Each structure stands twice: as structure tokens, then as C-alpha cells.
Amino acid sequence: MSTYSTNDFKSGLKIMMDNSPCTIVENEFVRPGKGPAFSRVKYRNLKTGRVIDRTFKSGETVDAADVMEIEMSYLYNDGEFWHFMDDETFEQVSGDAAAVGDAAKWMKDQDKCTVMLWNGSPLTVEAPNFVELEVTDTDPGLKGDTSGGGGKPATLETGAVVRVPLFVQIGEVIKVDTRTGEYSARVKS
Amino acid sequence: MSKQDNKHWPPTCSAALLHKRSELYQSIRIFFSEKGVLEVDTPILSQSASCDVNLDSFSTTFNQRPYYLQTSPEFAMKRLLASGSGSIFQIAKSFRQGESGRYHNPEFTLLEWYRVEFTMADLIEEILELLMNCFNENLSFSSVSYERLFHRYTNINPHEATIEELLAYAASEGNPEMASVCGDSLSNCLDYVFSQYIQPKLKPNLVYIVTDYPVCMAMLAKLSEGLSPTAKRFEVYFSNIELANGYEELTDASEQQQRFQQELEERRDVGADSVPMDRYLLAALETGLPNCSGVALGLDRLLMLMTKAASIDEVLTFPINRA
Numbered sequence: 451m452s453t454y455s456t457n458d459f460k461s462g463l464k465i466m467m468d469n470s471p472c473t474i475v476e477n478e479f480v481r482p483g484k485g486p487a488f489s490r491v492k493y494r495n496l497k498t499g500r501v502i503d504r505t506f507k508s509g510e511t512v513d514a515a516d517v518m519e520i521e522m523s524y525l526y527n528d529g530e531f532w533h534f535m536d537d538e539t540f541e542q543v544s545g546d547a548a549a550v551g552d553a554a555k556w557m558k559d560q561d562k563c564t565v566m567l568w569n570g571s572p573l574t575v576e577a578p579n580f581v582e583l584e585v586t587d588t589d590p591g592l593k594g595d596t597s598g599g600g601g602k603p604a605t606l607e608t609g610a611v612v613r614v615p616l617f618v619q620i621g622e623v624i625k626v627d628t629r630t631g632e633y634s635a636r637v638k639s
Numbered sequence: 640m641s642k643q644d645n646k647h648w649p650p651t652c653s654a655a656l657l658h659k660r661s662e663l664y665q666s667i668r669i670f671f672s673e674k675g676v677l678e679v680d681t682p683i684l685s686q687s688a689s690c691d692v693n694l695d696s697f698s699t700t701f702n703q704r705p706y707y708l709q710t711s712p713e714f715a716m717k718r719l720l721a722s723g724s725g726s727i728f729q730i731a732k733s734f735r736q737g738e739s740g741r742y743h744n745p746e747f748t749l750l751e752w753y754r755v756e757f758t759m760a761d762l763i764e765e766i767l768e769l770l771m772n773c774f775n776e777n778l779s780f781s782s783v784s785y786e787r788l789f790h791r792y793t794n795i796n797p798h799e800a801t802i803e804e805l806l807a808y809a810a811s812e813g814n815p816e817m818a819s820v821c822g823d824s825l826s827n828c829l830d831y832v833f834s835q836y837i838q839p840k841l842k843p844n845l846v847y848i849v850t851d852y853p854v855c856m857a858m859l860a861k862l863s864e865g866l867s868p869t870a871k872r873f874e875v876y877f878s879n880i881e882l883a884n885g886y887e888e889l890t891d892a893s894e895q896q897q898r899f900q901q902e903l904e905e906r907r908d909v910g911a912d913s914v915p916m917d918r919y920l921l922a923a924l925e926t927g928l929p930n931c932s933g934v935a936l937g938l939d940r941l942l943m944l945m946t947k948a949a950s951i952d953e954v955l956t957f958p959i960n961r962a
Contacts, residue, residue: 479738482830484884486831487693487738488820503814504816
């Protein structure tokens with residue numbers, strides 16, 4: 451396994467700390483007065499999202515975390531695991547609910563997701579910024595109302611619920627911004 | 640050299656900064672010339688090096704003999720003082736291995752000056768005068784002992800503190816790893832606690848003159864007399880940055896030799912390279928260093944503060960990765 455010295459530290463570097471893969475958020479070299487040189491580091495635990503402050507003696511080494519982000523196609527959910535495929539190598543991986551998180555409610559077969567792999571297994575999954583999903587349930591809107599005022603809840607084919615304008619009907623396909631969870635536009639079929 | 644590197648030929652500082660630095664050097668020269676302090680020039684390369692275990696010198700060879708790039712011009716300037724030069728100053732390039740970051744470049748510029756027959760208090764007064772001259776305004780300042788400042792923020796008396804007590808304090812603040820950073824050194828622990836829990840909390844608009852250090856942090860300073868001596872050492876902090884370090888200088892040759900010896904032992908204990916101590920300095924001290932106070936001030940950091948730069952690269956022409 452490769453290691454990094456504090457001289458290699460920079461934001462974005464993936465390291466192993468407390469047996470978890472982490473990413474360096476901030477790194478500052480410190481040499482106080484006539485004292486020992488050290489690095490003041492902020493890193494985020496990629497499993498829990500927690501940000502931790504720690505200091506490292508200058509020259510101290512830590513293990514590199516085998517973490518990479520690749521684009522993968524979402525295949526299916528077997529009830530417990532979500533399955534993804536690398537479109538280039540056709541290699542398949544599966545992640546549990548903790549890894550997939552919020553992305554689960556936006557993903558549809560063949561969607562291209564950004565999967566962060568740690569030792570080959572999904573650590574986090576990001577849905578595409580925009581997804582197009584069919585409305586499976588919503589109150590029928592009033593005829594002739596084309597304004598967006600107020601809106602109403604609509605259930606989508608993946609089970610996600612978003613607020614949509616009153617004119618949106620069951621069976622229509624809408625575009626949703628997955629980062630905010632908000633309705634973006636109606637997709638003409 | 641790759642194409643990528645070729646893009647890095649221009650300086651990282653702006654043209655305005657080139658002028659700012661030039662103006663600063665001119666104003667410093669006028670400042671000292673009006674006070675009758677002589678500008679001197681001493682060699683950057685030396686056959687001896689600082690023994691301080693936390694200072695790592697660059698080394699090279701001449702005629703198969705090792706030479707070291709100075710970490711500060713202190714030793715050579717003290718030899719001039721012992722030869723009867725009178726008060727002197729120098730704008731000197733200095734070099735420290737492994738020091739690179741927002742406030743550090745391995746090659747940097749020090750303004751170092753020595754005032755014969757000045758006490759620490761006299762020199763502090765002159766530094767404040769110089770700083771106000773550089774910033775062209777009346778700066779608010781606070782002169783405070785290391786003990787008071789340390790106690791105010793940590794409730795610990797630094798003169799009586801033990802390594803265990805400081806480790807426990809750091810652990811309670813979320814840094815149990817301080818033990819591995821500082822090793823078995825009380826002064827390292829004090830420096831760590833100061834830089835982690837005190838320095839960041841200082842008022843940024845106030846110039847702090849921190850005085851009277853614990854004896855274990857005396858370095859090249861004289862000790863005060865009395866039952867509980869302190870080191871006649873001071874540091875200047877401004878905008879939470881360490882700007883200068885000064886001493887009422889140790890003039891006792893045998894005491895100096897003992898401190899060098901002790902530093903070399905510390906080097907051996909932690910497995911650091913041994914370096915030759917400066918015999919010329921010791922000989923000069925034996926002949927007689929006049930009573931004097933001296934201080935080194937980081938000019939790159941001073942420029943950073945004067946121009947509100949976020950990184951030292953903004954005030955350097957070519958930082959180490961473009962040098």
C-alpha cells in the first residue's frame with residue numbers, strides 16, 4: 451500500500467485515518483516560534499461525512515486510501531443492494547443503502563451516476579444533477595390553471611415526492627434537480 | 640522540463656508588489672541610517688550551522704568540505720559585534736529545509752539588527768517605531784509577558800508546567816497526537832500549545848510583544864537574575880502571525896557552548912543529523928561580545944501584512960516551486 455508524507459498533503463488527497471477513507475479539506479504548515487514543525491489538517495471522513503481537525507508531525511506518513519470516482523450506469527435494486535456497471539470495463543459493483551443514500555430516490559435504470567469506490571466498493575453515489583421521471587400520482591389540477599402558484603405534491607416512478615405546478619398531470623414526465631429535490635421543467639414527450 | 644512547467648515562468652507577485660518591496664527596503668535603510676546603524680553584509684554559506692534541533696540547514700560542499708546555508712545571519716553578525724562594529728543591521732536571505740506553506744518559503748528574507756548597549760525594552764521600543772514607520776500609522780500594541788498570555792488562555796503557568804500537564808491540556812482540546820509531534824521536549828510542548836490555542840485567539844488588529852520566556856525556551860537570550868529567572872527573549876505577533884523574535888543577547892561564551900552542546904545531544908536523541916557548532920562564534924564571545932539586544936524580523940511576512948496578502952507566494956517573485 452502506498453503512503454503519503456505530510457509534504458504531499460493538499461486538499462483533495464485521499465488518506466486512511468481511523469480505518470476510514472478520508473479526504474483532506476485543508477492543510478496548513480505550522481512552525482511555531484522555535485518549536486517543532488507540523489501540519490494542521492482538516493479532513494472529512496468519507497463514510498460518515500464528519501470533518502475532523504488533527505495535527506501531524508512534519509514528515510509523518512499516512513496510508514493512501516484507494517479511493518476513486520468513476521461514472522457508472524445504474525442497473526437495478528434487488529431489494530437490499532443497488533447494482534452499478536462500469537460502461538467501459540463492464541465490471542459490476544453493488545452498494546447498500548448507506549452508500550447510495552439519497553441518490554436512491556432519483557435513480558432509474560441506465561442513469562449515469564458518479565460512484566466513489568473505496569477498495570472497489572461504492573462508498574457514495576451521486577445521482578445525475580438532473581433526472582427525468584414520470585409522475586405516477588398527483589391530484590388532478592383545475593382545468594385551465596397554467597400558473598405555478600402554490601403547487602401540489604406529486605409522486606414519481608421512483609417513489610420520490612416533489613412539489614410540482616398545478617398543471618402537471620399523472621403520466622407526464624418532469625425534470626427534477628436532484629441537488630435541491632425541486633421540480634425544474636415539464637418534458638415534452 | 641514539461642510544457643506544464645513552462646507556464647510557471649512568470650513571478651507569482653504583482654508588479655505593484657515589486658515596488659512595495661523596493662520601497663520597504665529603502666525606508667528600512669533610511670530608518671537605520673538616521674539612527675547611525677551600519678548596514679553590513681555577511682556570507683550566506685558557512686562551515687558551521689545552527690545546532691537547534693528544530694532547524695534543518697541546507698548543505699553543500701566546497702573543496703570536499705561541508706558548508707551550510709545560513710538559517711539566519713545571527714552568528715556572523717555577532718562576530719562583527721565582537722570585533723567592535725557597533726550597532727549593525729542586515730537584510731539577509733536565509734534558508735530552512737522543509738519549511739513551505741502559506742507563511743513559509745524555504746528561502747526567505749530576514750531583517751536582522753543588533754543594538755549595542757540596548758536592553759530588551761529599548762529594542763522593543765525601536766521595533767514598534769519601525770513597524771509604525773512601515774505601516775505609516777499609529778498601531779495599537781500590547782506588551783505582555785509569556786506567562787500572563789499563556790495563563791490567560793490556558794490557565795496554565797508555563798514556567799511550572801510539565802509535559803504531562805500540557806499533553807493533558809492538548810488532549811482535552813482534541814489533539815492527543817501532540818505527544819507524537821513534540822516528543823520528549825518541554826519547549827516543543829509549550830510552542831505547540833501556544834501556536835494551537837493562543838496564537839489563533841489573539842486580537843488581529845493588535846501588535847503583541849510577548850516577553851520573558853520560560854528558561855527552557857531561552858535559545859540565545861540572557862537570563863534574568865533572581866530566584867525564578869526568565870529568558871530575556873521576546874516575540875512580535877501581528878494579525879495572528881509571528882513576525883519577529885529577539886533577545887537581549889547571551890554574551891557568556893561557556894554558557895553558549897553548553898547550550899550548543901545540549902542542542903547537539905537533543906539532535907542525537909531524536910536521530911537528527913549532527914552539525915558542526917560555530918567555533919568562530921564561541922571564540923568571538925570569548926573575546927567579548929558587547930552588551931546588546933538583537934532581533935530578526937521576517938520581511939516577507941511583513942510585506943504580507945502590509946499588503947493583506949493571503950499567501951507568502953503573493954509577495955515573492957519566484958517561490959520554491961518556481962525557483
